[in-house]
Every structure is written in C-alpha cells, then in structure tokens.
Amino acid sequence: MAHRVLFLPGDGVGPELLAAAQVVLRATGVRLKVETMDYGRSYERTHGRGLVGLSVPVSEKHLDAIQRLGTVLKGPIEIDPKTPLLELRGRRFTSANQALRKIFQLYANVRPCRFLEGVKGVKSVKAAFPDTNLVVVRENTEGMYTGEERWEGEAGSSAVATRRITREGTLRVARFAFDFAQKHGRKKVTVAHKANVLRLSDTLFLNCCREVSAAYPQIQYTEQLCDSLLTAMVMHPGRWDVILCENLYGDLVSDLAAGLVGGLGLAPSALYGDQGVAIFEPAHGSAPDIAGKGIVNPTSMLLSASMMLDHLGEVEAARRLEAALATIREGETTPDLGGKAGTMQMAEAVAKKLRTNSKI
Structure with a gap:
C-alpha cells in the first residue's frame, strides 16, 4: 500500500x-x-x-x-x-x-545534526567535527515567536514583544523529547535555559522538564545555561545528545549545531x-x-x-x-x-x- x-x-x-x-x-x-x-x-x-x-x-x-x-x-x-x-x-x-x-x-521541531563521512576533507567547509551526533528539540509554538508585538507609547520609540511560556506547552514538548530519546536509543537530554535572568518563564520551563524527566530514569537529565552551552558545543561537540530548548534558544542552538557538521545545507528538520x-x-x-x-x-x-x-x-x-x-x-x-x-x-x-x- x-x-x-x-x-x-x-x-x-x-x-x-x-x-x-x-x-x-x-x-x-x-x-x-x-x-x-x-x-x-x-x-x-x-x-x-x-x-x-x-x-x-x-x-x-x-x-x-x-x-x-x-x-x-x-x-x-x-x-x-x-x-x-x-x-x-x-x-x-x-x-x-x-x-x-x-x-x-x-510544537516539536526536531533538528538532527550528525557528521557525514566525506565532509571533513572538503576545503570549503571551515568547521566539521566528526564526533558530532546530536539532536535539537525546539519548542515551536511559544516563546518569543508568538508574534505578539506592539508599540509602547509613541510608535518608533519603544517596542514590546511577548515571550510566552506555558506549563501545558512545556510539558508536551518535554515528553516528546524524552520519548524521542527513548525511541532512538539516546542516553541524555540537556535543557537549555537562562533561569538566572528570566526567573519566572525559564524557571517554569525547567520545572516542567524536571517533572517529566522523573518518568524516564533511564535517561540522564542535565541543565545548561544556553550561553555557556553554545561555547561548550564548539569546544566539546561530542558531549551532547538531545538538547531541549524553548523556541528562540532552539532556533539559535540548532543553527550552531548545523555549523558543527558543515552548515545548514547538511541539516534536516521535522515538525511534529x-x-x-x-x-x-x-x-x-x-x-x-x-x-x-x-x-x-x-x-x-x-x-x-x-x-x-x-x-x-x-x-x-x-x-x-x-x-x-x-x-x-x-x-x-x-x-x-x-x-x-x-x-x-x-x-x-x-x-x-x-x-x-x-x-x-
């Protein structure tokens, strides 16, 4: 059929x-x-x-x-x-x-980044790390990309954008990430965040991820500040497995991950x-x-x-x-x-x- x-x-x-x-x-x-x-x-x-x-x-x-x-x-x-x-x-x-x-x-944008044989010797590819084999799971309907923007006061003087993180939205993408890891033999899920600064929204995201992780004891759960995560991905690309992010962080992290394997021309994407x-x-x-x-x-x-x-x-x-x-x-x-x-x-x-x- x-x-x-x-x-x-x-x-x-x-x-x-x-x-x-x-x-x-x-x-x-x-x-x-x-x-x-x-x-x-x-x-x-x-x-x-x-x-x-x-x-x-x-x-x-x-x-x-x-x-x-x-x-x-x-x-x-x-x-x-x-x-x-x-x-x-x-x-x-x-x-x-x-x-x-x-x-x-x-709500789940899945972006695998795995090094392909043959890319390392290509002179036009400036960055290619053979031990890269990670998957970014990006929440795809909330965060900074809700499209909720407005002028505050006089137009052109101050713009306000709404960043929306909900318990329901975070729980479902977290479950997806852990289910994906389990189905595909992945051993670790790392959550990217800036809860030290965004103390309400990112703490909510983290708390939901921690709650879901408890149901998957066989999968290692870690958390990483997203700015230091970017540095660590370049320094130790083979250390990462599944990286779970809210919308904006996922957009940035997944593009950097693509750079580790040679660029966006080698990076697939799926929406579930x-x-x-x-x-x-x-x-x-x-x-x-x-x-x-x-x-x-x-x-x-x-x-x-x-x-x-x-x-x-x-x-x-x-x-x-x-x-x-x-x-x-x-x-x-x-x-x-x-x-x-x-x-x-x-x-x-x-x-x-x-x-x-x-x-x-």
Whole structure:
C-alpha cells in the first residue's frame, strides 16, 4: 500500500530540491502516492492577493490537503518582514510557515545534526567535527515567536514583544523529547535555559522538564545555561545528545549545531504535533541567489526525506538513503562541498547507489 504524501515545493531553490528528493525516493522502492501544490510566494504569484489586500502564500486548500494526507515534504519559502501579517481562520500570522505550525500545533521541531563521512576533507567547509551526533528539540509554538508585538507609547520609540511560556506547552514538548530519546536509543537530554535572568518563564520551563524527566530514569537529565552551552558545543561537540530548548534558544542552538557538521545545507528538520500531521523540510532558506542554477546542495532535503520515511515506518529505507549519501565521500556532490556535480547529478548518484546496493 502506498503512503500518501503532500509535496509543497516552495520558493527559490525549493522546487529543485523537491525534484531531487523525488528521484532519490523512487530509488528507495518505497511506494508513495504524491499530491503537489504551490506554496509560498509561488502560490501568491499564481493566486494574487486576498480581498483585504493581504498576501495569500497559503490557503484553506493547503490546510485541507495537509489534514487529509498528514505527511508533508516541503521546500523553503521566502519570508519578507515587510509583508503584512497573514490572515487565516480568523487569526494573524507572521508567515505561512508559522500558520502551519500554529494551526496544526506542530510544537516539536526536531533538528538532527550528525557528521557525514566525506565532509571533513572538503576545503570549503571551515568547521566539521566528526564526533558530532546530536539532536535539537525546539519548542515551536511559544516563546518569543508568538508574534505578539506592539508599540509602547509613541510608535518608533519603544517596542514590546511577548515571550510566552506555558506549563501545558512545556510539558508536551518535554515528553516528546524524552520519548524521542527513548525511541532512538539516546542516553541524555540537556535543557537549555537562562533561569538566572528570566526567573519566572525559564524557571517554569525547567520545572516542567524536571517533572517529566522523573518518568524516564533511564535517561540522564542535565541543565545548561544556553550561553555557556553554545561555547561548550564548539569546544566539546561530542558531549551532547538531545538538547531541549524553548523556541528562540532552539532556533539559535540548532543553527550552531548545523555549523558543527558543515552548515545548514547538511541539516534536516521535522515538525511534529499530536494532530496526525508531520512536516519535513530542509533547515535552510530559499537561497534566491542560486535558484534555477541547478547547484543547490540537496543533502538537507534528502535527510529530511529520510526522516519522513522513518516517520512512515519505512525505517530500513530511511537508513539506506542516509547511507547512500556516501556519494559525498566519493566526490559526487555540489560545488559548496568541493564537488562539480549539479543538484540533479548528485541526486542521481545517490539514487544509483540505492538501486545498485539494496543492502547499503
């Protein structure tokens, strides 16, 4: 039986990345029944603007398809901070991506960062630590990214942003992090915080995490001030396993973690919730400067596709796909990793390795 999946190519390099992923996914032998929809600026260009003049990078049709299919593989989108807020289902959002996260309560953003063989010798990669194998679990619906901002007093003189931490939101992401660690054989969960300064909100976050950790005695629980955590990650990258963060900290920590393994082009990402919806996407942006040139590195998208296969229960195929990225070691890769292959050439090389060695 085929798995039903929604493809959202997105903007910039997104369509190229999704085309590359399709080539590789076919080579795994896993049967997928795919529906594709424009998303982001590409959708807006086709469908114009809404009745009140607001941009419409995502619509009710998207939401219906996501709810119906449940599993989404998507490309990055352009997000212009000058664009008016998006209105959808009676609420306002800063972007189409935020709308999906909030509407489907995709509260757990999972960003694995694992060193890939072949990257160490690439001259263009300035930082690559072979002992890095960690996962950042980022709370994805609260914190500083609630979109609640206002002027205080005269506009332009003082801006106030609301940072929201709730017991319910923290408990659910903490349970997710510990369940993830248990399922994937991880031994330690470290919580990043600044409770020494943010004594109410971060202390609430910590107390909830401590409460959840008590139910998982087999998993080591530690806490680390997030500023010193960043330093320690660079100095001792092999020391970390699962790092649990509130929204803003997770955004920063996960990008630094990607730098440890060679950059965002090698970093996958997944969004999970409790409503039967999961979204998989590369951790990087739409890269409009190289869009259409056929040179974007597809690794982040391919690793995200591997996470999608794992989510669908196709665990062996997911591991085979990751192993086939040995093409990086063999030089079959894009210019950013020192190779001469284009995006689709690299995808074809990975697909060939999958087809010729089904027991990778």
